Every structure is written in C-alpha cells, then in structure tokens.
Amino acid sequence: MTTSSEKTDLSYALAEQRELLLITVRGLDDEQAARRTTVSELTLGGIVKHLAQGEAAWTRIMVKSDGELPDGMLDMGQYRMAEGDTLDGLLAAYTAAARATDEALAGLPDLDHRVPLPMTPWSPPEREYWSARRILLHLIQETAQHAGHADIIREALDGASSTAQR
Template sequence: MAWDPKSELRHYLRQAREALLWKLDGLSEYDLRRPLTPTGTNLLGLVKHMAGVESGYFGEVFGRPFAEHLPWITMDAEPNADMWATAEETREDIVGLYHRVWAHADATIDALELDATGEVPWWSPERRQVTLNRILVHVIAELNRHAGHADIVRELIDGAAGLRSDNDNLPPGDQAWWADYRDRLEEVARKAGES
C-alpha cells in the first residue's frame, strides 16, 4: 500500500475540524457563547478563531488570500476579538464562515505540493519561510489543541465528551460510573496532597 503523506495530513485536519464542530451540536446560543474558563474560552469563539487561523495560514501565507474580510484579525482589532462571537454573529454565521474557510484551505492544499513555499508575515523573520507541509502540521496541532479546549468546555456544559459524538474513544460507562470514577480520582488527589 502506497503512503500518501498529503492524504494522511488531510485526514487528521478533517478529523480535528469535525471534532471541533460537533461540540456545538444541540446547544443553545447562550451555551455556545458561555465563557467557562477564567480566560473566557467558549465554543463559538474557538470556531471563529480557527476560521481566522485557517484563512491566514492557507490563504495569505501562500499568496491565495481568502476573499472575505475578517475584521477581528486585523492589527487594529480589539485583543481577543477572534475568540468570541458577538450577539449579532449567529451560530450559522460562524459555522458557515468556517465551512467557507475550510473549502478555501482545502483548495490551497489541493493546488500545492507539500514542499511548496510560503511566508508567514506574523512570524519572526528567521522562521517566516515555510512549506505547505509545515503549515499543515502547525494548523493540525493548533486545531487539535482547540478541539481539546472545546471538549472540556462542552463537558462542563452538559457532560458530552469524546472525539466524536458517539464517544467511542472513551471507556464505556454510564453517568454513575463516571461519577464514581471522578470521586475516586478526587480521593487519590486528596491523599497525595496530604503527603
């Protein structure tokens, strides 16, 4: 079986995108925006952020700019403007934007070889010259990091967890099993803290 590195990278990119987006399924507009960490991490903000990330790395970096203006990623935008959705930005707006960015990014990936070069103007001068391969790895890493954030935020909202909605990557267990498991870990932590 022939190994296709680009195909492999695209698989992991697609899997992480899907993991991030399923975290929004079935939630209210309020729950999508709820800041559940001290730094304000919220589900819709994570998707908005990744739309900006992918539009830049698979657009501007390779001379293939995304056609839509994203005001939250300009130099004069307020800090963290890409990490939350305004009351006027609906789930459909943000998810629709991400799907359009996703299609644009995929077109760039299709059009270029893994050794195609680009320039990341926001990186330090000694690191700016990159290949598509490096950017794919970078974006996959960032996307998985944020999908992990989304996993925790979603679990705090309603207990839903896992890579996919079917939870097939988690140990089997009902709500009582998970409560007992968590209590056991809490007891272990207390005992370790007393030492």
C-alpha cells in the first residue's frame, strides 16, 4: 500500500516541474510562443500543447483503465501551435489537464493501481501494465525533459529562462 506521503511527494515533484515550464513561457505573445529558435521543430507553444495533451492522455489511461488509446495521443500535430491556437488557450488546456491529473491521483487509494497500456506501433506484442506510480513518474520525467527544452528555446528567443526572466 502506498503511503500518502509518497503520493504527496510525487505530486509535488510534478507540480514543481509544471511551474518551471510556466515560468519559462511567462510574458510571451503568440508569435513568440510559435517561433522556432533552434534547429529543432519544437516551440514553446508546441511544448505546452504537447504536455497538455500528453498529461490528459496519461490521466485518461490511468482513470479509465480500459487499455484504449486516447484520441490524439499519437497525433504529431500536438507538438506545434496550429493556426488559431493561442498561448493563453494552450495554457488553459494545460492547467485543466494538470487539475484533472491532480484530482485523479487524489482519488486513488494508492499508487499500486495497475492499468493496461494502449497498444501503439512501438509496443511489444503483449500488452503491458503500469502502476499509477509509474505513470506519475513518467509524467514527471516528461514534464522535466520538456521544461529543459523550453529553457533552451526561451534563452535562444530572448535570453530569458526559468531562472532568469527579462
């Protein structure tokens, strides 16, 4: 049985990584959020969009526990701001996804809850199962990795980062 302090500590670690990302995109307009600043295709708005969609998908996987692939999980457009996307809209979607994840985690009796993963083109032939703990750790890793990408993109954009705002 998972202790409440483990769930609290891991939830706090995810919240910290989310906050670093939000600091990095603070004060940007839509044009800046959509601008590429490195050889990578990633943009700050695209990172926010991807993390919002990814967190929503992983929370759905954890809550539904049906092994079904969430809509849009494999959509490569999630990495780019589409025409009509705004940074404010993407941040609202990210905030909503984070709130849904936090509520789902709070509702779990423990982090040992196991769920079937959806089958994807890169999945092994047999279905895999992850615990809610592993999903939460994956979200922390994914958010931290992309918050780091965001720092580099923002620094190339205008010299700001999560630790040095302009």
